[in-house]
Amino acid sequence: MTTTSTPKKYQRPKLASVPLPLAMQALADPCRLAIVRQMLAQPEHEFACNEFDLEPGKATVSHHFETLREAGIIESRVEGRKCLSALRLEEFEARFPGLIELVREG
Amino acid sequence: MTTTSTPKKYQRPKLASVPLPLAMQALADPCRLAIVRQMLAQPEHEFACNEFDLEPGKATVSHHFETLREAGIIESRVEGRKCLSALRLEEFEARFPGLIELVREG
């Protein structure tokens, strides 16, 4: 018997359950801001992790993506061996109006 | 000769020099959010530190006020033996539009 595969399942919290400090914390890191800014340039696009030119190693980047997921800023899904991520733009904007716009401006 | 007194001087950074991550970080702490919310209830009022009902001790609170000053969110001045603090509401709103409003809402 081949071991049953457990496809990675990413969490996707309801925005109503995301407290403000968690959202602030998620956007308080330069690397995560860079990720969100690049995503804002193509809001419809689903990004693989290696489409970003980031300083930290992949382990660290993986952690940053998880932080962004927990804050309800992005959502991710498995596609083949890739992890595709996209902004939850409308939902996040509805929960924290104006916050994403601040990220775009810098 | 009595030693010359050096009245405490609080910093007051220009808002243009405050980076977004610093502002986010400052607003990512529950205690500091509580301070800002209480100040938002009376935007014109100058608050002494002991007007807040906060959990941490006074040393910690003193540090939180400094963090808020560094982020350009509040300004402080010495009045007698008190340290009076108030929001830099218009300036901060001009630099980070909508951010303070998010704090008010929760």
Place this chain on the structure above:
DNA sequence: TTGATTGTTTGATCACAATCGAACATTCGT
């Protein structure tokens, strides 16, 4: 099936942030 791709997890380190008690400084009242 073998090896390369893509990301996650683990274990460890390092820096920084929050916290406290105690000592200190300044000012005010008496």
Place this chain on the structure above:
DNA sequence: ACGAATGTTCGATTGTGATCAAACAATCAA
């Protein structure tokens, strides 16, 4: 001059966050 009031600073502790290398897992391509 003395003591209370109000914060600040110092030293130490504790916890959390960012980071990396290495091992692991799943998938795809040849």
